[in-house]
Amino acid sequence: MAATHAGPSYMTIFWWLFVLTIIEVGVIFMPIAKVVIAILLISLAISKASLVAMYFMHLRFERLTLGLIAITPLFLGTLLVFLLVPDHSAVPHKTADSVKVAPAAGPR
Known part of the structure; x- marks a missing residue:
């Protein structure tokens, strides 16, 4: 027999995930520091993962x-x-500007 749980429907969770995704897209275009954007995106991703784990994986009722x-x-x-x-931060990384390229040989 399947147990029933009182809680929001799957469509309610879907709409919450949709709203959080729209907020994520909006955060990317905000004129704030990249570190703040990264922290906001990670926070939103954790909240979305928590919603999925709690309701779609039924961990809330376990x-x-x-x-x-x-x-x-x-x-x-x-x-x-x-x-x-x-x-990762201790290793120097080469960028396209730091790589020296030999000049091309002219016609012979």
Whole structure:
């Protein structure tokens, strides 16, 4: 027998996801610092992922143990990214302007 849960319908969640996506697109064009844009986009993405996990994956109605199992990889992935950022920023990156090209040989 299927259990029923009192909660918003799938269409309600769809419209919330749609609105958050429109906000994300709008944030990209805002005349603010890129760091602020990145923080806003990450926050919106986390909120959208939470909506999907809670309602479409039914984690809202599960026990705490299952929620912890689902959150643990998110925590470990975030930790891994922050641990690797110093390695990425320590390596000098070449850009198109910094690469020197030999002059083309003239006709012989």
